[in-house]
Each structure stands twice: as structure tokens, then as C-alpha cells.
Amino acid sequence: MIKESELKFYPDGRAKDYLGNTIISFLNSELYNIYRESIKVMEALKNTELAQSYAFLPPSSFHVTILTLCREMDRGTPYWPRICSPEEEFIQIDKKLKETVEQIPKPQGIKMEVDCCLPINIRLKPASAHDEQKIRDYRDRVSEAVGIRHAGHDEFAFHLTYSYQLYELSHQEQAMAQAFCRHYTEVLRKKVAPFELPEPEFVIFNNMLEYEPDLSRRKL
Numbered sequence: 001m002i003k004e005s006e007l008k009f010y011p012d013g014r015a016k017d018y019l020g021n022t023i024i025s026f027l028n029s030e031l032y033n034i035y036r037e038s039i040k041v042m043e044a045l046k047n048t049e050l051a052q053s054y055a056f057l058p059p060s061s062f063h064v065t066i067l068t069l070c071r072e073m074d075r076g077t078p079y080w081p082r083i084c085s086p087e088e089e090f091i092q093i094d095k096k097l098k099e100t101v102e103q104i105p106k107p108q109g110i111k112m113e114v115d116c117c118l119p120i121n122i123r124l125k126p127a128s129a130h131d132e133q134k135i136r137d138y139r140d141r142v143s144e145a146v147g148i149r150h151a152g153h154d155e156f157a158f159h160l161t162y163s164y165q166l167y168e169l170s171h172q173e174q175a176m177a178q179a180f181c182r183h184y185t186e187v188l189r190k191k192v193a194p195f196e197l198p199e200p201e202f203v204i205f206n207n208m209l210e211y212e213p214d215l216s217r218r219k220l
Helices: 003-008 033-046 090-101 129-146 171-191
Strands: 020-026 054-056 063-071 111-117 121-126 159-161 163-165 201-207 210-212
Touching (some): 033 121, 063 090, 090 129
Antiparallel strands (some): 020 201
16 A cells, blocks of 8 residues: 555555544535536546556545644654644644634635646646735744644645545556546646635544534544
């Protein structure tokens, strides 16, 4: 299995417990063309020989991560929030981080566009330098407030994830995946016009299948 996927999924594709919180913009509604087109890409990949190497996500989980916050796997590492104790239970961490995040004005009217298609996600990018500055400034402010700055903070690539790769691909499969992505990069760029991100939300997750604004949904 691929290292990141090992933390989140069993070899048969079932989701593992993976606790954390994050800031996202949901893109899980028919209102968004990117949502509809991402489903088509996912279903197309499911119908290829590559499908057995991936775990696919429910469309209800589709979103763009604005900023990764705190995960159980970060406990005791430099990526634990400065404003929280390493001994605190996650239900308390959720509350404390949400209260901090809610004090920071949310960016409005950020437009994104398709960058490219990958077998695990649709890469997105801000539609203009102004959009880029707004979202990066917000990320910096939240990161400073909660005391978390993950590796790659400044180079973070925005994306809508629809699958996780479970196994390494053979050379032949890699060629198939590259051809698949070239085709759907062209399709998505033609079909998905620049769109406005929904307002960012603080959410919790217990695994990679569901993201909840309701803190009471935290698994204890």
C-alpha cells in the first residue's frame, strides 16, 4: 500500500479511524459543476483496469481543503497546535480550535479553476493573483493563531480528492493512468469555468469518508 493510504485505509479499501479537524470549502452539491464533473471522472476511473488500486470516496465528502489543522497522528509532534496541550482529548481540541478560527474573518469571493486531473484528485488553482493572495493570507492568519504550520504550507496545492491510491502501479498501469489524466485534464478545463468557492468551514473528521461541522459527531 501507499504510505499515506496505509494510515487512512485498509488494503481492501475500508476506511480506518483517522481523527482530526480542518478548514474546508464543501463542493458536494449539484449546484457546482466541478462536483458533477468530478463524479464523472471518478466513475470513469472505476471502469478502468486501474480501479482495483484505489479506494473511492463518497461524493458527499467532496471538498477543497483550505488549511489542514490538527490530526491525532500529530500528537507529540511539532504539528500539534500551540494553543492545545498534548494530553487534551480531541473533543476539547475541536472546541478550542473552532473558537480560535471563528475569530478570523473568512475570505469571500475566492475564485478557483481547474489546473489538472490526477488519479486521486482534481488539482485546482486560484483564478487570479488576487484570489491567490486572499486565500494564502487567510491560511497564514489561521496558522499563526492556532500555532500549526505544516510542512509545505507555502506550496500547498488546492485539490478536490475523489480517491486514495492503495497500491503501487506497474509501468503499464502508470502509462494508462497518465493517458487517463491527460484526457480528463482537457475535458475538465473545457467544461469547468472558474467558480467561486463556498465560504470556508471548520469541520471535524473521524475518517476520510465524512466531514462534519457538528462537533458533537466526534468519535470518542
